Amino acid sequence: MNKYKTIREQAYESNMQLPALGLVFSTFGNVSVADRDKGVFAIKPSGLAYDKLSPENMVIVDFEANVIEGDLRPSSDTKTHAVLYKYWENIGAVVHTHSKFATSWAQTLRDIPIYGTTHADYLTTDIPCASPMADDKITGNYEYETGFQVLNHFKEHRLKYEEVEMILVGSHGPFSWGKTGEKAVFNSALLEYVAELAFITEQISPEVGRLKKSLIDKHWQRKHGANSYYGQ
């Protein structure tokens, strides 16, 4: 147990943040946190209620999705997490939820347009929505292919996963990631907030235009890069 104590605790804490932030209904969400040195991640057990979680029942899995330690079956989305860790070497945590507004946008198969500075404080592009997979991949190794659906969307649209730390998987729901569990969960919450703002914005003015480039650049630079001046 001790060997994976840190990621067990971080995965537990991050999973518990999801209901606290109002991002999950029932058990519909999961967080994993990786230990890059050991080549494993700790992830929520499948279908277990949040009030039954503990650091001890997090499941330890390697980047090929093999269970390394743990008595319970890991999240049904485990293979998707494993693919992201394997190919994106700089991420330390992955989150999946079915939060209301992000999931609804995913169901429309639309990217979430960048309408304001709240969005631009964290990313300079629309929040991408990956198209549903071809049928043969769905009937095949589905959760594994979901990982590649995400990877391929980033490759095709020349997005960088270090800069755009979230995606909508079309017809399904949001995934986010980050260096730490805390950051990946924050990204899930930010995505849900921006998804709601974009929803209300379009309801008020269906013909609204995107944020202009100078504001996108300014707000991104305030929080990121060499001359950032936000935070401590």
Place this chain on the structure above:
Amino acid sequence: MNKYKTIREQAYESNMQLPALGLVFSTFGNVSVADRDKGVFAIKPSGLAYDKLSPENMVIVDFEANVIEGDLRPSSDTKTHAVLYKYWENIGAVVHTHSKFATSWAQTLRDIPIYGTTHADYLTTDIPCASPMADDKITGNYEYETGFQVLNHFKEHRLKYEEVEMILVGSHGPFSWGKTGEKAVFNSALLEYVAELAFITEQISPEVGRLKKSLIDKHWQRKHGANSYYGQ
């Protein structure tokens, strides 16, 4: 009292879940839990505030809707529950609420289209909406006929109640059921969640299409059937 202790307690616990989950306004909701061996069910008393409920004041009723034990009048919807228990032999609990989004869909007389995997994790069809009854049935034995309105809708549309554990009664509101009180209440909460997602989805993209068949089948199979791999 002891004879019905288990279903009294289960019905009480399940009724108390409705306000905890935000599914009822005032007293507008009721849960019953059946004991198939004894041929009875325990149901909430009519119009009683949730903070006045106790296992002891649940009313015991048979499948012909006769009160078997209890000083209070049972829920005004009791005959609907009785019909469902009588004709659907594999259900152990029934729930009725006026939850916001499910009731609003019921008021439109529309089925809730299957737009995403959150929906498909639990059922492979649209959530059905039964049309309002003919006037002579409404002026007649109304709550009893409401039961048949549900049964007939399932028969006419060749739906299986073991697979589709919920319905909207047009102009009125949602009913759900399940093997246990816990599962029937979960189905009510799931219905409300999916109803809200579908509402937001259509607001964002009025011309959105249904989930494609391969995804419907995959998500259903993940959670149900011989090769399911969700949960423990």
Place this chain on the structure above:
Amino acid sequence: MNKYKTIREQAYESNMQLPALGLVFSTFGNVSVADRDKGVFAIKPSGLAYDKLSPENMVIVDFEANVIEGDLRPSSDTKTHAVLYKYWENIGAVVHTHSKFATSWAQTLRDIPIYGTTHADYLTTDIPCASPMADDKITGNYEYETGFQVLNHFKEHRLKYEEVEMILVGSHGPFSWGKTGEKAVFNSALLEYVAELAFITEQISPEVGRLKKSLIDKHWQRKHGANSYYGQ
């Protein structure tokens, strides 16, 4: 103080229900409770925060809107309450809020259409919206005229205040009443709930039709009149 103790306490309790039920923002709401024998009512002081209220600081006012007892200025809507008590002899309490959905409907100057049985359980008509007053009445004795705006709307549309216990004052917000403070506050909460359901319903299906007459009659009769069978 003792002379008006009962209505002071009832008015206090009922006023405190408004924030508990999520019906008020800031101090935008007030409840009064009448003592018909003494010809007075107790009402919230104007602009006082809810956490500063007590039975002792409720203001006692007669049906001509004269302050009978109390150090604080009564609600700015006091004259409206007084007019309703004076002309509608069977009401014992009045409530005014700026609750979100009811106020928004009032701002559209539309009646809230009767779309479902949740609405029909409490009234058989649309929830009426009174038109804004003529300018000379607004610049004149405004709150007093608001009372007549309500009375005249009921007279012109042949509505009975014992059956329809609520109204929207156009461009302003909802008023409700009832035999007791508890019932009048319930009516405010019911109005807000029905207003939200009607909003969602029209968003889902803009061309939705009203509830059919047989269902309106049935649901009203279940809860009211000689053969009612709802509650204990």
Place this chain on the structure above:
Amino acid sequence: MNKYKTIREQAYESNMQLPALGLVFSTFGNVSVADRDKGVFAIKPSGLAYDKLSPENMVIVDFEANVIEGDLRPSSDTKTHAVLYKYWENIGAVVHTHSKFATSWAQTLRDIPIYGTTHADYLTTDIPCASPMADDKITGNYEYETGFQVLNHFKEHRLKYEEVEMILVGSHGPFSWGKTGEKAVFNSALLEYVAELAFITEQISPEVGRLKKSLIDKHWQRKHGANSYYGQ
């Protein structure tokens, strides 16, 4: 420390009101409170979580935006606050949030139309939305120019900052102000409430008209000016 104790405490209390009132997501909001005699204001440190705030870590800044006292970096919006204090001599506090409905209206670049008496109780005009700045100002001294964007909008539209205590900065979000921290925070909450009412109102009736002039004048006069009669 003692020298600025009062404004440190007021700024702390007012900042803590923002999450309590549901006006901020994460750290997206800040309040400052000024001491006019000393020519300084106390403001939230940049990017610090609300549960980490204390009166002691508020940053003291002068009206040229120079830090006078404090170990932490002040809010990234500090220059905007400083400009408002410098040119508007009768304000004692400034608030900025990214609250949901106000921010969404800002993203549409629309003023919030005056649709009802809830709005008119506090201001007699639409809630103004300032256009985004020219690109050279954005790439230049951005937060400083945001202050002038607000000042210039008021000047060009002949609005008085003592009467209209709030604005939407287009594509960004709301700012409000007032004599005290308490009043400025109230104005932020009022703006969010009115923004939500206006949103719902337009959804129900897209062609709704503005509140008529007589009602605007009456409600303003009830609460403000020589003959006001609201409150104690």
